[in-house]
């Protein structure tokens with residue numbers, strides 16, 4: 671009995687160590703200057719730079735929001751950003767972090783953070799577009815206040831799956847369901863984008879809460895401008911990383927059991943909306959949702 675528990679504890683410790691090393695992506699430098707990998711997209715004067723550009727702030731006022739994008743386009747990789755959301759009254763504002771290809775039948779992987787009145791919770795909405803088709807929204811509350819500290823939001827994208835992470839916690843998986851006739855992003859390089867804008871026509875409680883401009887400017891802070899992806903050059907549109915980069919390796923082709931457990935925890939405790947279970951909107955469940963279910 672005593673020995674059983676002893677071994678049990680050891681085994682658990684070992685398990686945790688293994689999951690911690692397997693599930694985690696390599697550590698990223700946090701002091702990469704913004705300008706190495708990114709450029710402002712619009713309203714350049716609404717971006718402020720700190721510590722040699724290793725931290726920036728986007729601001730939104732009644733005249734304009736602002737945004738930035740990566741210089742490079744990428745096929746596969748791990749894309750992360752550390753963000754501190756707009757503090758205080760952020761109702762009506764949306765802070766987005768996403769990957770998108772530029773063509774008409776575009777692919778897109780989205781994080782959208784919907785602000786709220788002071789003390790009310792942010793919503794994180796995610797979506798996946800493949801071949802121009804989206805309508806795959808999922809919404810969750812977060813288990814922390816995202817305006818207090820930097821948290822990392824990231825996407826792992828390889829030929830097998832797309833995983834959305836909040837810090838190290840997987841909150842969503844979109845598996846390659848090509849065998850079920852669902853397109854999967856694999857040949858259109860994507861750029862990384864982020865922006866802060868006003869969306870009080872829909873964002874907070876479906877547009878009921880309006881942006882209070884007397885609280886402007888609304889400010890979101892960023893750091894972590896390192897990019898860990900396969901950069902697609904203009905000529906070589908197809909960037910074949912199969913088996914060559916860490917995100918292609920066996921342990922990243924599916925979640926491990928520890929990650930599945932955390933995903934289920936997010937599912938059961940924090941989910942507000944999942945298109946996969948919305949029978950009004952989808953009387954017939956979208957094919958990729960069978961893979962969403964066996965989470």
Ligand SMILES: *[C@@H]1O[C@H](CO)[C@@H](O)[C@H](O)[C@H]1NC(C)=O
Pocket residue numbers: 784785786787790791792793873874875876
């Ligand atoms: C804002 O807070 C209200 C009240 O707690 C909640 O119903 C809503 O889902 C929250 N988030 C957004 C983006 O509306």
